Amino acid sequence: MRRGKLVTTLLCTAMALGMLTGCGKESDSTTTESTTEVTTEAATEEATVLDAATDEDADDENYDTGDATLDNVRNQDEIGDNELLVVSFGTSYNDSRRLTIGAIEDKLDDKFGDTYSVRRGFTSQIIIDHVKSRDDIAIDNVKEALDRAVDNGVKNLVVQPTHLMNGIEYNELVDEIANYSDAFDSVSIGEPLLTSDDDFDKVITAITDATAEYDDGETAICFMGHGTEADSNEVYAKMQELLTEKGYDNYYVGTVEATPSLDDVLALVKAGDYKRVVLRPLMIVAGDHANNDMAGDEDDSWKSAFEDAGYEVICVVNGLGELPAIQDIFVEHAQAAIDAANK
Numbered sequence: 001m002r003r004g005k006l007v008t009t010l011l012c013t014a015m016a017l018g019m020l021t022g023c024g025k026e027s028d029s030t031t032t033e034s035t036t037e038v039t040t041e042a043a044t045e046e047a048t049v050l051d052a053a054t055d056e057d058a059d060d061e062n063y064d065t066g067d068a069t070l071d072n073v074r075n076q077d078e079i080g081d082n083e084l085l086v087v088s089f090g091t092s093y094n095d096s097r098r099l100t101i102g103a104i105e106d107k108l109d110d111k112f113g114d115t116y117s118v119r120r121g122f123t124s125q126i127i128i129d130h131v132k133s134r135d136d137i138a139i140d141n142v143k144e145a146l147d148r149a150v151d152n153g154v155k156n157l158v159v160q161p162t163h164l165m166n167g168i169e170y171n172e173l174v175d176e177i178a179n180y181s182d183a184f185d186s187v188s189i190g191e192p193l194l195t196s197d198d199d200f201d202k203v204i205t206a207i208t209d210a211t212a213e214y215d216d217g218e219t220a221i222c223f224m225g226h227g228t229e230a231d232s233n234e235v236y237a238k239m240q241e242l243l244t245e246k247g248y249d250n251y252y253v254g255t256v257e258a259t260p261s262l263d264d265v266l267a268l269v270k271a272g273d274y275k276r277v278v279l280r281p282l283m284i285v286a287g288d289h290a291n292n293d294m295a296g297d298e299d300d301s302w303k304s305a306f307e308d309a310g311y312e313v314i315c316v317v318n319g320l321g322e323l324p325a326i327q328d329i330f331v332e333h334a335q336a337a338i339d340a341a342n343k
Contacts, residue, residue: 100321227255
């Protein structure tokens with residue numbers, strides 16, 4: 001067993017990276033196991049962030065999410081000394097998975113592929129099982145991905161999460177990886193999307209550029225995040241505050257599971273003089289929440305609520321991961337993790 005080092009980046013230190021040294025045997029309690037119950041706090045924490053797990057049986061699905069075979073699951077072996085493991089909550093929506101998580105992985109591969117083999121791990125076992133059952137596509141959970149790296153003789157492991165924030169699931173991921181720090185010469189963990197003030201500025205630029213065509217003074221542009229009861233939920237309020245400070249008065253941020261709520265956003269829109277509403281997810285993927293809670297035809301969806309209030313509603317069902325500017329932020333965070341590991 002090699003004595004290794006674990007480098008993590010934390011929200012409170014912005015771009016500074018701290019060092020942790022791990023030892024001991026691999027834990028039987030993994031992040032994957034902690035997210036197998038979709039009702040647990042950890043599973044709901046980053047579901048944007050991701051995407052809430054779709055737990056319907058494959059035979060009951062009456063919608064098409066795209067061709068799963070077009071997606072690169074990145075679980076190949078014989079990969080060399082250096083690995084860049086991209087960890088996501090995951091989504092069972094095949095096209096969105098390929099256009100968001102897959103696109104982020106491809107961008108990282110373009111940047112670092114000459115020296116690092118880019119691989120994938122999902123934290124949601126429900127999603128992994130669902131995709132396997134429905135499409136016969138196998139995606140590694142985090143433990144499987146880490147064990148695969150060990151079996152492949154990887155010496156230097158960099159882990160880049162696609163989490164939106166530094167919350168419960170990100171912290172559990174750090175803890176799980178710490179159990180493996182003795183298995184590698186070095187382990188370095190990159191930051192989530194929204195960590196530093198610079199990250200917030202870049203994300204605001206990305207989402208306002210992506211929706212600029214709708215910013216006509218008569219349209220409210222509303223972004224729907226997942227939300228959490230944890231302290232990390234404050235990122236949504238911060239995003240709203242910064243949008244307003246920067247003069248994006250027609251932009252609003254809400255969440256499915258926490259605050260600001262749909263009712264909060266609806267009240268703000270009603271206070272303005274708008275004819276139309278654009279809805280777009282503030283999530284890495286456009287999965288179950290985006291397609292149903294936001295754009296669905298059910299009475300309690302965001303679309304229905306705004307239509308009932310008399311607005312013309314345009315739903316843009318695209319995850320943040322589709323935006324090149326968002327992908328570039330993850331590249332920057334992975335570069336910082338690599339640089340920290342090489343110091």
